[in-house]
Amino acid sequence: MPLLARTHPRLSAAATLGVAVGILAPADSILGKILIGWNAGVWTYLVLMLWLTMRAKAPDVKRIAEVEDENAGLVLLLVCIAALASLGTITFELAGSRDLETTRKLLRYGFTALTVIGSWLLIGVIFSVHYARLYYTWNGKEPALRFAEELKTPNYWDFLYFSFTIGVAVQTADVGVATRELRKIVLAQSLIGFVFNTAILGFSINIAAGLFG
Numbered sequence: 001m002p003l004l005a006r007t008h009p010r011l012s013a014a015a016t017l018g019v020a021v022g023i024l025a026p027a028d029s030i031l032g033k034i035l036i037g038w039n040a041g042v043w044t045y046l047v048l049m050l051w052l053t054m055r056a057k058a059p060d061v062k063r064i065a066e067v068e069d070e071n072a073g074l075v076l077l078l079v080c081i082a083a084l085a086s087l088g089t090i091t092f093e094l095a096g097s098r099d100l101e102t103t104r105k106l107l108r109y110g111f112t113a114l115t116v117i118g119s120w121l122l123i124g125v126i127f128s129v130h131y132a133r134l135y136y137t138w139n140g141k142e143p144a145l146r147f148a149e150e151l152k153t154p155n156y157w158d159f160l161y162f163s164f165t166i167g168v169a170v171q172t173a174d175v176g177v178a179t180r181e182l183r184k185i186v187l188a189q190s191l192i193g194f195v196f197n198t199a200i201l202g203f204s205i206n207i208a209a210g211l212f213g
Helices: 001-007 011-025 031-054 059-067 072-095 102-137 155-170 180-212
Strands: none
Touching: 001 011, 011 031, 031 072, 031 102, 031 155, 059 102, 072 102, 072 180, 102 155, 102 180, 155 180
């Protein structure tokens, strides 16, 4: 944990807050506590990353990428597993919504939307951070990612653009992928994005059926 706190301070702080909120949350079930804690941690991390993105220049991105290099693959894997698990957890929560009164049902559906959107955004952000790390720690002669305007020092906005284009459209648009390692990561994000997009469609149909069915 000290290593994670040193290399990924924002993620560590958000995770710690999420665990604390989950433990203290006045929920009726363990799943409810887990989801409340998950949302607290996820949205805290997203806010922290938004703040970092607005302030960080390319040299800052490079410095952070070098610090995060030590256990970045494991962090990416764990975050993706947790995000996918949140979809399964919210499915169980939705299963008990049909017999609730209207107000509680609307709250449950709103909480579902908050959870799914937060997890989807988390995937895009965590992959963008990973792409930044791979880009700035790559030792080849040519850049690992080739941006359309021959950009050599991209910042977080550029990596977010690349990551969320994959998440939304499952394609890399105008950014070329020049290394095998990056292609593997892009493939993984594309598959995870497909799962999330399918889940969002399914949850939307479920919520619509619950409200109007």
